[in-house]
Amino acid sequence: MKKRIRILNVLLVVGITLILLYFIPLHYYVTKPGLAEPLRPYVKVDGAKKDKGEFMLTTVAMGKANIYSYIATKVNDNYHLYKIDEIKVKGESDEDYQFRQLRYMEESKQAAILNAYKQAHKTYKVTENGIVVVSVIHDMPAFHVLKLGDVITKINGKEIRTLTDFTNTVQASKPGTNFNLEVNREGKIENFNIKTKTFKDEPNRAGIGVSIAGNLELTTNPKVKINSEEIGGPSAGLMFALEIYDQLKDEHLAKGHEIAGTGTLDIDGVVGPIGGISQKIIAASNAGAEIFFAPNENGKKNSNYNEAVKSAKKHKLKMKIVPINTYSDAITYLEKLKTKK
Template sequence: MRKKIYFGSALLIALLLIGGMFYTLPYYVSKPGMAKELGPIVTVEDGYKDEGNFMLTTVRMGRANIYSYLEAKIRKYEEIYPLDMILYKKETEEEYNVRQLHLMAGSKQNAIEVAYRHAGLPVHYQYNGIYVMQVIPTMPADGKLQAGDRIFKVDGQQLPSSEKFIDYVGKKQAGDKVTLTYLRNKSTNTVTLTLKPFKEDPKKIGIGISLVDDKEIIVDPKVKVRTDEIGGPSAGFMFSLEIYNQLTSVDLTKGYQIAGTGTIEVDGTVGPIGGIEQKIVAADKAGAEIFLAPNEKGAKDSNYRAAVKTARDIKTKMKIVPIDTFEDGVSYLEKLPNK
């Protein structure tokens, strides 16, 4: 009898422990990710090689279960975020992932444009349609379209931008229909939707999607940036340095292991990112000697200041360098002595 009780208790405990791994909480947990060399990720056709390495740094972000939540509570460089700090209003996790991948795609395009223009090379764009980023529940697109669909025709017409798409639909009335031709998983589909008013703004009618332009950057020599499932815009600055370094004969790495982070705008501005402390930890573990951090024009709560504080805390020998623009980064690296 006792053996049965012990066995039953052990089985119950085992089931509870396993269940704790799959029961999600209304939080996200972030922790230090990795520092990845950009050489294998970025390839400029017939590009120059470098002696050192540029590295992008990542943060691991995931939905919390009981164990990851408790672990984050006691570990210094792990953070807990409520869902509403990560997801937009009514945004699903799938839509969040699509948004992150699109932000990464945008950062790659900006990085390419900045690097090529700085190298004195022309940049052109080809418009391919619009990407669906989010579908609003109870609106006409709900259940018909999904995040990641690429719409390239409306009523048989190809429109030159998402702005023109919005203008075209905005001129119609509630009850009118629009036929959309879109691509999903390499398959072309067509759907006809009836326009209706938005609950939040009855004067505004539509199909209920948030969208962005899908455009392709055209450059010569060609460049490929392979990011797989890495999301977000925070690698943009480091992409721009790697691309520029492959375009020019002077090796900016000078033989050093150089990590960093920051968004990149088309004008070369380097912007702040989340999780800078965790990225410092990841870069240090990967053996980085220099870390380029967004300076935010010297703001008291800048990424750079947080990076310096973390570097001191973990007692790394890695040099933290403040950066405001792409030109700042290039100028600093050009002045580095060869290793």
């Protein structure tokens, strides 16, 4: 009887230990294949008709590592391990990181709408309203001055409307250059003086230590609404733009095919690289995608496209991987695509 009690006590201790290990976070993040979902429920263009086929949004699932997910990265190459400073800016809280990702998503949606309406020759109007602060680097001059969500509208009295206006003004400066910033903070205009400083990891470059995003206001005809909910990051830009364009046009752009993809998109239609593409193509394949658009980065050796092709071969995926440099590349490919029987 005593022996049985001792065994039960040991099992109880082991069980409690295993449970506690699950809840003890490590200083890493783990990513794995996420979901591939149809975009039509997220995008609504007034008057759009139902299409044949689908454009799909792909995601990567990410969470703080515990001992079990850490071990999973050692035995399953679909799980990837990242140090915290590879994911978050130094000194950035979880809430700040989420704010940055959601702001990048907002910027991505704006670029998607702009490209789609331009391509479809539909009416749109763009108003540029300065730039938004989405993160502030620890130990840099802006850290104790600017806040997330601040909108910088002027520097030294000169209007700042776009990201280029800001970078051309600040990045060309020498360390110790003083800038007077006019900032819209929650509807109130404030002014701050900030001196530039060299970056710790880039001693030949000076700045104030902020990450920024565009702050466009778009009005369109017909109206469009994108409900991205809690999806963050800029990587859905290309696919959002294709879904919007598809709803703007009478013909079926997907032509009955299941088409997934990824890639950032700027207001000029350039498609940029993203992280986790080897995991995204697995998510897309699992969801039944036949075609996957991957950023080609103008043929760079280690491009997203080349990584996707390599991963697709390794996992014996049947999807066709298509290299994309610009939004127009994707439209041209789809216009030539044969309708699925």
